[in-house]
Every structure is written in structure tokens, then in C-alpha cells.
Amino acid sequence: MSGSAVVAASSSWSSALVRISPYTFSAIGIAIAIGVSVLGAAWGIYITGSSLIGAAIKAPRITSKNLISVIFCEAVAIYGVIVAIILQTKLESVPASQIYAPESLRAGYAIFASGIIVGFANLVCGLCVGIIGSSCALSDAQNSSLFVKILVIEIFGSALGLFGVIVGIIMSAQATWPATAV
């Protein structure tokens, strides 16, 4: 498919999409990667945190152990930061003539998709870890032998975010801009 085939009739939606600058896509992708990841992390931390402080009133011993749940949630935000940094290093400046070249568009979409993947994977991962963390705090307060068992579940939950990060990074490797000297 040649480059001109992508450009459709000027009034259609596909025309609207291809006329959005790839830099806009990249910027939105990076913003989603970090913003939604942090949303997921914050959501998870409050779910865990509110249960943790309540449960710690009657069983103070659980506080330091259950900080690990909060840290797992926090890791989700860190994934977002890492991916956002990786994505923004992919940004390169291209001459104005090549800004709508198919390769530029592809790079823009790749960064956008990568950002969405990482952002939403981390959102649900943060929720998952947060809810398990909350149950972990409550059950640890009742019976301390349950802590390690639930921690294993929590680790599996936090692996979900990592899948998103891996796919996001591989995806962003697709983002190659047209060489400046053409």
C-alpha cells in the first residue's frame, strides 16, 4: 500500500485521524501511560490503606508486614513512570515535510497504543493488588498464618501489570521515525 492510499477523502473520519499529528498521539500515549498507571496505583493504595489502618487498630502487628501490599500498588505507578520515560525517549523530531509520512504515523500510533496498554494494564493491576491487599490486611489481622498465602496471590496479581509493561515496551520498539536526512 502506498503512502497516498492512507489519505482518504477529506471529510471522512480516517482523514481526521491521519491529520492528527503523530506527536499528538505520542503525547497522549505517554500521558495515559503515566496518568492511568498512577490512577490505578492510587486506587489500589486507598483500598488497601483504609482496610489496613482499620485492621491495625486491633492488631498493630500487621502494619509493617502489610506495607508490602502498599508497595506492590506503588510499583504499578513506577511501571507507569518507567514506560513513560521509555516512550518519551522514542520521540524524535522529523522535518515538517515528513510529519505525515506513513512511518511517522506508525511511530505515533505505536507510542499511543503502547501508552494505552501500559496505562490500562496498570490500572486494573493496581485495583487487583489493592483489593487483594485489603483482604490480606483483614485476614492477617484475624490469623497471621494467612499472610504468606495471600501474598502469593498478590504477587500473581502484580505480575499482570508487568505483562502490560512488557508488551508496551515491545510495542514502542516499533516506533521508528523517518530518518532526518532523506
Add this chain to the structure above:
Amino acid sequence: MYGFEALTFNIHGGYLEAIVRGHRAGLLTAADYNNLCQCETLDDIKMHLSATEYGPYLQNEPSPLHTTTIVEKCTLKLVDEYKHMLCQATEPLSTFLEYITYGHMIDNVVLIVTGTLHERDVQELLEKCHPLGMFDRYSHLILVPSIFCNKKVYAFPNLSCIIMLRISCLILSIATLAVAQNMRELYRLVLVDTPLAPYFSECITSEDLDDMNIEIMRNTLYKAYLEDFYRFCQKLGGATAEIMSDLLAFEADRRAVNITINSIGTELTRDDRRKLYSSFGLLYPYGHEELAVCEDIDQVRGALEKYPPYQSIFSKLSYGESQMLDKTFYEEEVKRLCLAFEQQFHYGVFFAYMRLREQEIRNLMWISECVAQNQKSRVHDSVVFIF
């Protein structure tokens, strides 16, 4: 939305849910009960309890202990915990928590009305009222009978006159104890806080008050209360609705059975009896039809054995035995209440905790009474182990 409470429940409920689970961990275990059942004197009981969460409440009690003191202090602990939770709660949890106490309010109303009918001392009656059923504001002043002053009662001159007469005597005597000197002022204060008021609309009849009518009034109020609570829980939706409808359905069914058994051999007609059954629960509506026509305990049993969850209750009893029915129902209730803790992110745990604590206080009362009256052989008759 069912299953998605986990995402938002903790905004308002997470902290309190964790606290109530912490309280639950403080419930007496089977080992505690075994120790308590070995006690020889009330001081021994106090000693055993001092190692539990009741310790701080009992430690300053002087040595000749009475059963009432132990029960009072244990109830005080429950009330303190309840008030603490109520202070922390936001809507709709605070309404939910208030619903839990309405049952006690109804009992207190009935207690005071019965007491005044029999011309008992007001102060004595007030001491017998369950503290959870008191209205928190002006509690020394308006108390529970204030409900009768609700406008709705005015529409029914016969009953209201009698009640008003009784209550005005009562209120006057309370008023002399308390600050308000003015009847009108008192009514105005009284009219403000009447959470039970809506339930009264159903139970106003033009009959004289006697013991039987008061009992009917209690059951009508309780029916209205349970139905209202049930509707409220359904409105909350999600896991709360699911778990609470199960618990309340059990409560409604148990009341239906108790009403039936207690009304066998009385002048209560079948239609009147049927009117006292709550319009939900496992037995509703076909089981209620059968219960309404029961003439003896074995017929009740026959009606209930068609329902698998209640089969197990009756399988423990031999035929013609109704004394143990209460205990088996309590055991079943405790089992169901404990199950409410198996799920997270719902309000049922608050209800379950309050009920379990009340059961525990009943157990402690029974054990202390047995110990105080040297009836240790009967100590296991009425104790329901929680864990």
C-alpha cells in the same frame, strides 16, 4: 452493582469494616466458654473475663458481683463500640447502623408501656431498657414512649387517649426528674426524634391496651421494622442486599415460627396471626398459610420441614419438644451470622457483629446466672458457642 463494590466500598466503608472485623476477633471462643463454664463463683468469671476484651470494663467493680453488673458492663462495652462506629460512619452506613437498634427501641417501647400498665416504677423501667434502644439526644428526657405522641396517633382517639394518658403520667414523672417543665415543650422535643414513628401507622387499633394487644403491637411494629430494613437493604444493592436479605429472611421466619408457637392456644385468630408475619423470607407466602392454621407444635414442624434449611433445625429435636427450639434457632442464626464475615465489602458484617455480641452477652448472662444460683448442671442448656 454486584461484584463491583470492591472498587468503591472502601472510600466510606473500608476503615469501619476493618474495625468491626477487629472487634469480631475479640469475641469469646469455645475455649473461653469452657473456662467460664468451669467457674465456681462470679469472681472467677470476672477473673476469666479480665483476660478478654471485657477486662477494662469489669476491673473496677467491687467484689460482691451481681449478674446484672456483669451483663450491664458487657452491654456497656457493646454500646461504646456501637457509638464509636456510628460516629465514624457516613451515609448510608450510618442509617444501616441505626436500623440495627430499632429492634431494641421497639422492645423498650413495649417494656415501658407494659410497665406503666402494671404501674411499675418508671425509674426501674428505665434501668431495664436496653441502652441501644435509647434515643441518643435527650435520652434521659424523652425516651422511647415519646413515639406515642406522634401526630398519627391523634387520628385514633380511643387508643391514643389511653396511651396518652399513660404516657403523660410517665412523661410527667420523667419530666419532674429532668429539665423540661412544660408539657407542650416536651411534646415538641418529643416529636422531633421518632425513628419508629412510621412503623406505628400500621398498629393503631381502637382496642384497649392489655397484655395481648401490647404483644400484638410489638409484633406488628417488628414486622414493619423488618420489612422496612429489608427494603432498605435491597435499595443498597450488591453484596449487602444479598447477605442481609438472607439474614433478615431468617429473622423473619424465626419470628413467624415463634409467633405461631406462642399463639397456639390463645384467642388470636388465624387471620390476626397471619397479619403478624413479615411479607418476605423463605416461608413467605406459602409457609405462612400453613403456619397460620397450625394448632400444635408438630404441625408447625410439619410445615417447616418442607423447607430444607429448616429441616436440619428440626432434625435435632425430638417430636413434641419446643423448649430446645429457641436454642437451635439461635445456633442456626449464629452459624449464618458467622458466614457473613466470609465475604468482604458489604454492610452485613456490622449487623452480624452486633448480633453475635448480643448472643455472647446472653451467654454470659446465662452462665453467670447458673453460677450464681448453683445450677451448674444446666449451664450448657442455653449457651450457644460462637466459634
